Amino acid sequence: MNSMDILKEGSKALGIELTEQQGQQLVKYKELLLEWNEKINLTAITEEKDVMIKHFLDSLSCVKASPLKNEVKIIDVGTGAGFPGIPLKVYYTDIQLTLLDSLNKRIHFLQAVCETLGLKSVEFLHGRAEDYGNNKNYRERYDVAVARAVAELNSLAEYCIPFVKIGGFFIAQKGPNIEEEMKRAEKAIEILGGKIVEKIDIPLPFSEITHNIVIIKKIKQTPTKYPRKAGTPTKNPLL
Numbered sequence: 001m002n003s004m005d006i007l008k009e010g011s012k013a014l015g016i017e018l019t020e021q022q023g024q025q026l027v028k029y030k031e032l033l034l035e036w037n038e039k040i041n042l043t044a045i046t047e048e049k050d051v052m053i054k055h056f057l058d059s060l061s062c063v064k065a066s067p068l069k070n071e072v073k074i075i076d077v078g079t080g081a082g083f084p085g086i087p088l089k090v091y092y093t094d095i096q097l098t099l100l101d102s103l104n105k106r107i108h109f110l111q112a113v114c115e116t117l118g119l120k121s122v123e124f125l126h127g128r129a130e131d132y133g134n135n136k137n138y139r140e141r142y143d144v145a146v147a148r149a150v151a152e153l154n155s156l157a158e159y160c161i162p163f164v165k166i167g168g169f170f171i172a173q174k175g176p177n178i179e180e181e182m183k184r185a186e187k188a189i190e191i192l193g194g195k196i197v198e199k200i201d202i203p204l205p206f207s208e209i210t211h212n213i214v215i216i217k218k219i220k221q222t223p224t225k226y227p228r229k230a231g232t233p234t235k236n237p238l239l
């Protein structure tokens, strides 16, 4: 099966239909990812089929989370090579997307991808989530914050919840067996003004893997002392 077939079949299994143009944009993105990966470290997954499944289909599986829809304002925290943010932007063409990462080389890659694919309304932020989360231009300005493979949920909540408006959502894409990690994060989520409202199991197409999406609603303002200074949320997570 080629990359386009994996995308088409896999997205159907996820309950979504990609247009021909969206499919072509994602295949082009995959080519850029593998090309740039020879010069800068973007991904450890390099086999084409695995890239399509573990990066692209896994990112698209976020559409199972109901808070995601067109026209919302989304921040992808620790986006790395653009996952899940860019596949979501290809699918939901009208979202306003902010891609945040602390590695500038990755930001340059993301700018090149968005320019090549013709994606509009994308903002690029280079820096730490803890710093932008304290900046009034970004704090509590988003309908949705998403993150995949960045940190344990208790630290990740401190990175992400400050960006979300009251009534908005933080969507954490997680691997299998998330229950213990969710328990360890309960206190932190509450302190930061959130509440877990749903956990969705997602069987990843063409694999035996089941991933989880944890959906957290922001129900009250985040106290101004959070996020703490850069590094603290991972060194000393709220418990």
Ligand SMILES: C[S@@+](CC[C@H](N)C(=O)[O-])C[C@H]1O[C@@H](n2cnc3c(N)ncnc32)[C@H](O)[C@@H]1O
Residues within 6 Å of the ligand: 077, 078, 079, 080, 081, 082, 083, 084, 100, 101, 102, 103, 106, 127, 128, 129, 130, 147, 148, 149, 150, 159
């Ligand atoms: C393992 S990668 C995952 C990237 C992408 N989300 C994915 O699923 O492929 C983690 C990324 O988070 C970024 N990161 C880690 N801590 C961060 C922080 N505090 N603020 C901003 N970016 C951070 C790293 O630079 C890295 O690109």
